[in-house]
Amino acid sequence: MKILTAFLALCLLAWGITVNPPEVINIWWLRNEAINLSGILSFELMGLIMLLAVRPVWLEKSFGGLDRMYLVHKWAGILAISFGLLHYAIKLSGGLLKQFFERPPRGARVEFWLDFLRSPVKDMAEWSIWLLGIMLVITLWQRFPYSIWRYVHKALAVIFVVLALHAVVLSPVSYWSNPLGWLIGATALIGVVCALLSLTGQIGRRRTHRASIHSIHQIGDILELECKIKGQWQHQAGQFAFLKFNGIEGAHPFTIASAPNKENTLRVSIKALGDYTRQLPKLLNVGDAVSIEGPYGCFAMPNEAEQVWIAGGIGITPFLAWLDALKASPEQAPTATLHYCVKNEQDAVYSRKLQALCQHLPSITLHIHRSEQDGRPDMQRLNLQAHNGIWPAIFFCGPQGLSSSLLRDLRLAGMPKTHFHQEAFKMR
Template structure:
């Protein structure tokens, strides 16, 4: 992710630099010239990154392979949006700095004001007003996105306003960009990004995101294996093309509420059925058990993701680690391996749970792994003090060669394991994880 964003920012900066190098500045003094070019650069970076975020918000399945999965696309979308807001805020601050420069250097040496026809002048005035208004709202949206205590159900509705705000900012960028930009690489690049971002906004506003991967179905069973777990099985229409073990999908029970992403916890048996194990982690999921009934219509969009069994490195030791509801992709893996137990790779499966005696997945894991001799199950009951640590894993494989760790669970837990194992095993470690954060 860091490489992609850095490369994207570098490309935009290079295009701006090429344009700035041929701009004589019209006799402006250095402080005012620096302000003008900083204003342009911050604007280019802000709207460029926001265009990227808008395109990634359309859930482009074609980019899953090069970008590593839809979970990473969501993470890239999030950070592109955050950086866009940072540069937008910087752009606004630079715009407001004219009074400070006047007090320090006087009005002498200001960049000569360009004059345009009446129509373009009116458009530029409108673009400036709308852009300032949209920047305030975008900054507020980013703050709410980062404030985890802000209820997700409200955040989702506010987030739907982003395409409109983007279109306002795209208009601002198009009419206020220097006219000579459009005859240079910076203009060609910005034109393409603005067109792509506008198209993505239209897709979002018309409800067409993911439509070609969306199928209808009905709820065939609902169960509560534990007070905070709702198990929902859906029978889907013929449009469902199946899934690979470990993928996720967006499931919607209510048109107003919209769809939410959950990992598919069952293998693809070719019978158009999918099962989800949904943990009560918020208002929506806590009420789900009482709001879903057998026979209820459902829509499922997907599948997405590359946290899949087929991507294992057969020449590396396999360690699978799950924390809490992060066990769901591994349930799907084990379910898929039941059909061909002899093909299962040697693996250690570590499941960390808060209370093993009350965890409905423990017995299921024991049953599934009992039929797969090559998968060695380890249950870590944190209520009994059995916390999984990097040192424990390293001690169990003192002579480890190349090792591939697959992790799904709470991010702090994953960060601790990844950092600890990397320090012990170094380049012998490949740590794969599901970056499953939708906000």
């Protein structure tokens, strides 16, 4: 939210520098500026969305991970569509205002060389706003099938091109000699380039690697795949990658559950949580081709003096990678307590593997919590507390509900929010 707040503040500053209020301010001038400002905020946020959608590496490092980029992408989208709908609603208010306020005569409008496009871009933008409203509804509706949503979401690139044309053609001519016009022009140019990259399938292409399935293991309801990658590949323990299997739905993100190795392999653990993941065991075979894009993410092994690692279910995967990376140099292992939180013994599919890994890492203490037997994990059951007034660094990967409840209790107990680290990655 700090990033979005700063971005909106920049837009408001550019608008504030450019706007030129009359000596006598009336309702019609306020309405006109409200139309302009809501449209500007919507368009600038749309431009930010397009930039984040291409997953630029330099921005990922600045944001602290692709997961946070996607979080900003999501909220920027919600705000952009909200401002767009507000822009359209204020535009429609003219008829109602005429019933109560006399409209002063309009002054002569400065001609613009793109004026011949004013009428068509107005119509196209109106349809685009309705489409964006529908996209917002199906994005927030989590039950809407992802396989369909991803294609609908891709239409955003086309809509942005239409809105870029709308913004350039309908912006007041006075804007173009001021910072606001420069901002609109830059956003239109960068956003259209990003839209073309999306429509031509260029996003992530330079970071995509060919691979094949080396082995398949079914562990309870978890499908464990080991993939052999062709060419150069390097990741850090705790990162994730997008995997796309031939002939099956588009790429999905999975945390890499293994450390980098000379064999150029990586392992992912896929829990059957939805229609897509449930059908994978029946569709995949050893030797099948896999397209792997990445690596992404900054959930790398920390170096704080005292640490607590909390894994909820399949959220154990980044910690498996951390432990795997420490096997070769156990003397470098930090002092950490690992809490593996599961529903019952049947769900604790990695308990033996974790015990074997931690056996050779004496500075790592493993605790397995079974909620049906031990109760729901909370601050007391996980023994999360400050020592001599200093809180440990807490690293979490697991369900959002567990994360929210733990963070709420820890904050009430006085823990600084900066001590709680987690991946915020969600596709929608």
